[in-house]
Amino acid sequence: MSYRFSAMLHIPGDVRDAIAFYQRAFGATTGWSTSPAEDMVAQLLVQGAEFWVHPAGEAIGNPPPQPGGTAVRLMLIVDDPDAVFDQAVAAGAVVRSPMQNHEYGWRDGSVVDPLGHRWEIGKPL
DSSP: OOOOOOEEEEESSOHHHHHHHHHHHHOOEEEEESSSSTTOOEEEEETTEEEEEEEOBGGGTBOOOOTTOOSOEEEEEOSOHHHHHHHHHHHTOEEEEEEEEOTTSEEEEEEEOTTSOEEEEEEEO
16 A cells, blocks of 8 residues: 655635646646636646645635745755746745755745745755
């Protein structure tokens, strides 16, 4: 038996807009989805990594990220973090912390996507 971990992002607003952002920011492709609609659910793939997008809604138990905060940080580990970081910013993500080398042996930076999710983009040095 094997297990996989996959994050489910609660998306405020139109899920199709979120998918379009993740395509521009990270080169995401759709693995599986319900029919295209504002409240669709989709599995997104980024170079073999996967995550899901799902409509946010208190009534269905999926609260959206709170303004100025998040309950989770997502780490995207890539070969060229500078290029992916720049691509995400060009697509509309806001820099939270710039790309930099850290004394603990990682190069990473942090962005917040237009939907309020915080992404750490980096690699071990």
